[in-house]
Amino acid sequence: MEIIEKNISAVMARIEHSAAKAARDPQTLQLLAVSKTRSEEDIQLAFSKGLSAFGENYLQEALNKIKSLASISAEWHFIGPLQSNKTKQVAENFSWVHTVDRLKIAKRLNDQRPESLGPLNICLQINIDNEPSKSGLMPDQAWDLAQSISELPNLCLRGLMAIPMARHDIDSQRRPFRDLRLLKEEINRQLDNSQKLDTLSMGMSGDIEAAVLEGATILRVGTDIFGPRTGKATL
Numbered sequence: 513m514e515i516i517e518k519n520i521s522a523v524m525a526r527i528e529h530s531a532a533k534a535a536r537d538p539q540t541l542q543l544l545a546v547s548k549t550r551s552e553e554d555i556q557l558a559f560s561k562g563l564s565a566f567g568e569n570y571l572q573e574a575l576n577k578i579k580s581l582a583s584i585s586a587e588w589h590f591i592g593p594l595q596s597n598k599t600k601q602v603a604e605n606f607s608w609v610h611t612v613d614r615l616k617i618a619k620r621l622n623d624q625r626p627e628s629l630g631p632l633n634i635c636l637q638i639n640i641d642n643e644p645s646k647s648g649l650m651p652d653q654a655w656d657l658a659q660s661i662s663e664l665p666n667l668c669l670r671g672l673m674a675i676p677m678a679r680h681d682i683d684s685q686r687r688p689f690r691d692l693r694l695l696k697e698e699i700n701r702q703l704d705n706s707q708k709l710d711t712l713s714m715g716m717s718g719d720i721e722a723a724v725l726e727g728a729t730i731l732r733v734g735t736d737i738f739g740p741r742t743g744k745a746t747l
């Protein structure tokens with residue numbers, strides 16, 4: 513068996529085990545394969561083993577892959593830092609953006625989204641540990657941006673995303689994920705029924721279990737599917 517196939521089975525087993533522990537239906541969890549720096553062959557292999565959503569961080573690299581893998585019906589998620597000069601190509605080529613943290617970017621994505629593609633799915637990136645040098649909104653700014661984005665017709669605000677500081681025991685890993693879940697619930701109390709957030713994009717290779725226990729709906733996993741990243745910078 514190919515190593516990637518084995519890895520996918522192992523990750524799925526971890527997700528199912530944690531879902532059972534949390535009394536959650538594993539169907540409510542989507543595994544997003546983070547494919548930055550990975551070859552088209554590896555992506556194709558993962559696709560053939562049942563993964564259909566891929567997360568990319570670097571625009572040019574992603575556009576090359578999206579183009580040459582057009583024959584597989586993969587869903588592409590942009591999960592890297594997003595500057596204004598890149599919004600057009602992101603709006604035209606992706607189904608999801610997980611890293612929106614200011615209104616200017618959201619407005620550009622809204623204006624540049626081709627209507628034929630339907631609304632672009634959006635997560636707000638939250639700086640859940642309040643780290644000064646990290647990207648993402650501070651939690652107390654999330655409601656204002658959520659409210660503004662909910663009025664943009666070509667965007668569909670789906671939820672919140674976070675990349676917490678690395679922590680090594682499961683109880684400490686759960687804390688920021690719980691904070692993100694509570695923030696989503698607080699925002700949902702103020703949104704209309706038709707606009708409720710349904711997505712928590714949280715959990716990576718090292719903290720899948722903690723994220724599932726705290727209600728993640730999209731797990732962004734790279735290393736534990738494709739192996740350690742070599743070469744290009746990671747983040």
Ligand SMILES: *Cc1c(COP(=O)(O)O)cnc(C)c1O
Nearest residue numbers: 546591716717732733734735747
């Ligand atoms: C690289 C990356 C991941 C995947 O991290 P792994 O530790 O390799 O699973 C998830 N989310 C984001 C935003 C990333 O940049």
